Amino acid sequence: MELKPETPSGLLITRLTEEQRDAIVDPAYGLLIFNTDDDCFNYYSEDDEWLNLCGGPAKSEFAIPDCSRIVVHGTYYNNIALGSGNYVTIPVQVDKIGPYTVTIVPNPANGYYFETSGIFLATGAVEIIVPGGGTPVNYTPAGSSGDLIDISLNGIKIDCSNKPAIKIADSTVRPKFGINCNSVTVNGVYKKNVPMTASNTISLRLNVQAGSQGAEWSAQTDGIDGISFSGSGILSSAGSQEIVLYTEGTTFNTAAKEFTITTNSESTGASCKALVVPVISQKKIVEFANSEGRTYGLASGNDAYGGGPNQLLNSFMNYGDHPKSIIKYEGFSSIKHVSAIPAAATLRSEYTTGANAYDIIVITYNVTPSTAQKDVLVEFVNAGGVLIYLDQNLSATNSAMVGAVFGETLATPVSVGSNCNYVIKMTTSINDEISNGPFGDVRDNQWGEDFANTCALTQIPRGAIVYAGVTNASTGLVSSSMLSNGEKVTMLRHPTKNFFWCGDSGLISAPNSAGDNTSNTVSPFKLGSVSFGGFTYPYYPIEKQNYGNQAAASRMPVCNSIVFANVMAWAVRMAEENGINSGK
Numbered sequence: 384m385e386l387k388p389e390t391p392s393g394l395l396i397t398r399l400t401e402e403q404r405d406a407i408v409d410p411a412y413g414l415l416i417f418n419t420d421d422d423c424f425n426y427y428s429e430d431d432e433w434l435n436l437c438g439g440p441a442k443s444e445f446a447i448p449d450c451s452r453i454v455v456h457g458t459y460y461n462n463i464a465l466g467s468g469n470y471v472t473i474p475v476q477v478d479k480i481g482p483y484t485v486t487i488v489p490n491p492a493n494g495y496y497f498e499t500s501g502i503f504l505a506t507g508a509v510e511i512i513v514p515g516g517g518t519p520v521n522y523t524p525a526g527s528s529g530d531l532i533d534i535s536l537n538g539i540k541i542d543c544s545n546k547p548a549i550k551i552a553d554s555t556v557r558p559k560f561g562i563n564c565n566s567v568t569v570n571g572v573y574k575k576n577v578p579m580t581a582s583n584t585i586s587l588r589l590n591v592q593a594g595s596q597g598a599e600w601s602a603q604t605d606g607i608d609g610i611s612f613s614g615s616g617i618l619s620s621a622g623s624q625e626i627v628l629y630t631e632g633t634t635f636n637t638a639a640k641e642f643t644i645t646t647n648s649e650s651t652g653a654s655c656k657a658l659v660v661p662v663i664s665q666k667k668i669v670e671f672a673n674s675e676g677r678t679y680g681l682a683s684g685n686d687a688y689g690g691g692p693n694q695l696l697n698s699f700m701n702y703g704d705h706p707k708s709i710i711k712y713e714g715f716s717s718i719k720h721v722s723a724i725p726a727a728a729t730l731r732s733e734y735t736t737g738a739n740a741y742d743i744i745v746i747t748y749n750v751t752p753s754t755a756q757k758d759v760l761v762e763f764v765n766a767g768g769v770l771i772y773l774d775q776n777l778s779a780t781n782s783a784m785v786g787a788v789f790g791e792t793l794a795t796p797v798s799v800g801s802n803c804n805y806v807i808k809m810t811t812s813i814n815d816e817i818s819n820g821p822f823g824d825v826r827d828n829q830w831g832e833d834f835a836n837t838c839a840l841t842q843i844p845r846g847a848i849v850y851a852g853v854t855n856a857s858t859g860l861v862s863s864s865m866l867s868n869g870e871k872v873t874m875l876r877h878p879t880k881n882f883f884w885c886g887d888s889g890l891i892s893a894p895n896s897a898g899d900n901t902s903n904t905v906s907p908f909k910l911g912s913v914s915f916g917g918f919t920y921p922y923y924p925i926e927k928q929n930y931g932n933q934a935a936a937s938r939m940p941v942c943n944s945i946v947f948a949n950v951m952a953w954a955v956r957m958a959e960e961n962g963i964n965s966g967k
Contacts, residue, residue, distance in 0.1 A: 388753040391636065396424065397621040401441070404433065442537055443481035443503045447473060448532075451545035454631070457515070458601050458615070458647050460554035465495055469515035469558075477503045480775040484537055485513050488531035489549065494520040522553040525597070525617070550615070552599035558618060560600065560648050561590040564655035566625075570709070573610075573702050573858070575637050584614050585644065585657050588786055592650060593621040601627055604642035604657065609635045612642065612657075637661040637959050652727075662704045663959045665716040668696075669734055672747035674886070675720035677895075679748035679833065682720055684893025688900040689910040690922050691893030693718065695948060698922040701822075704730075707918045709821050710952050717741075727755035735763040735963075742958040743769040743813050748888040750783055751776040761787045767963040769881040769954045773888040775836045782840055785875075786880045789844035796838040796886060799853055799873065802862035805904050806931040806939050807834045807873055808854035816956075817876065817883075818850055820949030823942070829856035830942030831872070831907030831930045833889020837869040840886070848872040850946075857933050874946075881957040891947050903930050907943045924948040 385857070401420040410427040415555035418425045424436040435441055457469035471487055480503045495517035501658040503509065517574050523529050529548035534541055544865065544929035552558075564587070571583035589600065595618050612628040628644070644655040672680035684691015699705055702712040724730060724746070733739050746752070751774055752760055761784075764770050770788075774781050779795045786793035799807070807830045809818065818826050830851060839853050851874040853865045865871060874890075876883040893899075899906035909927035913920050931938045961967045 390511045393725075415727050416877045431435065441481050443477060443483045443730050444479035445475045445477045445483060445503065445509075445536060447476070447534070447536070447541065447543060448476050449545075450543040453534075453547055455547050455549050458558075458599055459495075459549060459551045460599075461505055461519045461551050462554050462949050463676060465515035466516045467514070471497050471513045473511045473513060475509055475511055475536075477506045479510050480504055484535075485511055486535040487513055487532050490533045493530055493551065494518050510818055518703070519551045526958075530694075536542060549594055550599060550617075552617075553597055556598040557595060557649050558598040558600050559592040559595045559650040560618065560646075561592075561651050562602075562622075562644070562646060562648070562655055563588040563590060563623075564653075567655050567657050569659050570659055570706065571630075572706060573634060573659055574704075574713075575634055575661055575664065578633050579610060579630040583627070585628040585642070587628075587644070587655065589618070589624045589626055589646075589648075591618045591621050591624050596620055600626060600647065602603055602626060602644055602646040604628065604644050606632070607640040607642060607659075608638060609633050610640075610659075612644075634661050637663050660711045661713040662713055663955050665713040665957050666742035666962075667717045667719075668715050668743040668745065669717075669719040669721060669741045669744040669832065670747060671721050671724045671750045672745075673722060673749035675722050676747055677720075679888045679892045680720070681718065681745060681747070681891065683891065683895060684910070685895050685907075688894040688897070690910060691908060691910070692891045692947065693943065694922040695910055695924060696951060698920070700918065700920045701922065701948065703952070707916065709920070710955065712955055722750075724750050724756050726750055727753075727759050730756055730759045731762075735759055735766075735768060740766075740768065742962050742964055743771065743954050745771045745773070747773045747891065749776070751778060751780050751836050754783070757784050757787055760784065763963065764877075764880050764882050766868055767881065767965065767967060769962060770883070771950060771954060772882070772884045773890055774884075775838045775887045775889070777838050781838065785840065785844065785884050788877055788880060789847065791844050793844065794841045794868075796840050796869070797868070799832065799835070799837040799839050799865070799886070801835045801932060802865050803832065803837075803853060803855040803856045804931045804933045805907075806830075806856040806933075806941060807832065807837070807851050808856040808859070809832070809851050809874075809942070810849055810902055813848060813850060815848065816953050817946070817949045821952050822948035823945040825942045826944050828926075828942045828945075829939055830890065830943050830946055831927065832887055833892040833905055834890060835888040835932075837902070838874055839865070839873045840875075840944075841871055843872050843875075844875070846878045847872070847875040848878055850876070857895060857931055857937050881954070882960065883954075889944050893944075903938055904932050907941045908947070909944050 398417045414427040419790045421760040484500040497513040497515045499513045529550035566588040589746045601615040610632040614628040640659045669679045676682040681692040702710045782793040853871045873886045892907040910922045911925040913923045926940035929938040
């Protein structure tokens, strides 16, 4: 068949949809059809697949699932060409691999555009970066949200709601402003694996220079652990102006994140820092203590006299998900009180292993573990469990528990008695989250014994972090009776395992009566209602004043509740990051 130019006609190839084309049985090599879905000629190749006439695969199929997730990057000025910092990111869902094109243009036209092309090599979720080009002609008038845009995928304009508008700043008005880093405020609650909301923002104030009114400001942070912040707007007037940066993404851990805020200011290159602390997930805690801890344990203390450890732990302003909580924490899913340590088999099956494993175990008054129980507790600590062990028992089993965690044999502890006048000096050389933690700095302070029942280890385990020895805080000296048999310790933790020990369960003994509340020798654990920044903390750890059995003028404040609050802050963080249920 010959087609002659003088005859106005053409060759009509069989026209098929892709479905019809794929229904051809055993297509011959070189078979040619016109694909009405792709609007393209296809031929069957020797590789037994259909290709378009250019030798590549048929065009892709993809869509934008959520146009509200389209992000416009960069600052835009009229009469200034777009550069490498001007681009758009679009999350798409690829259903069929192949070539693609994406075009974005303002409607009405305004001299600039965004365009890209490529080949999808796999299906699934993909983020496309669409670089900008051209030069904006008109700037966005006051009160307008910006240029509306049309988006075309593979040449077809899509119907897409919630698309961003693009603001074009007046190039004759430049963004000149300073940033007030003291005004930086992180807002909202941040949780691992929970998408951010409109409440997750950073606010700060700008100092706008005269003549910059009407210019566009933009500010952004670096990206850390899955989230970042950004914002833009118009400088409204000279002087102070508050701006807000909104977050994108989802954080995948609970580590604290220090973001750096940078801006487009032409008068300063300064930056600010913003600290975001995600909320730690809920933890389970069990206490083994005589009388279920009501006398010398977590359940001690009466609300009428400020409360005790339970009130400290259950106050969401201390450990909670309020934006102003001291420890960002979802709280304890369970605080269980048990009057004795269970038999080893029960301890292992119901408290320390598998799905039943508690995150934190607290051992207090009069329940020193037996050898079999000790072995289970050491397994628990070695697996990442947090053990807070407060025991004044003068038996070898007390020091054996500590020694087993450190892998050492320790001598039987000795009684401190009244050698320290009930006030024992804290170590000044240790600076960590227990000695200088979120609830206060206890270095160069003193903790109070309860009933002079404290015991001391007669040797310091290798590597132990020592918070207190046996120095009498009121005299600054170690009693002569405490000088024999080596250096002694009354409070320590393991440097790598989640283990804290104190030789007195009275560390957390809170007042149950009016007499306890005013006593200078019992119930050294004290809470009070305090206010910070306009927020009230009803069960906040404070010093108990005028403590010790020395003359009234020489009595001292003791920091027991502050120490324990810092210990629990450390405990929940350890449980989250490398604990027995952390999935480490």
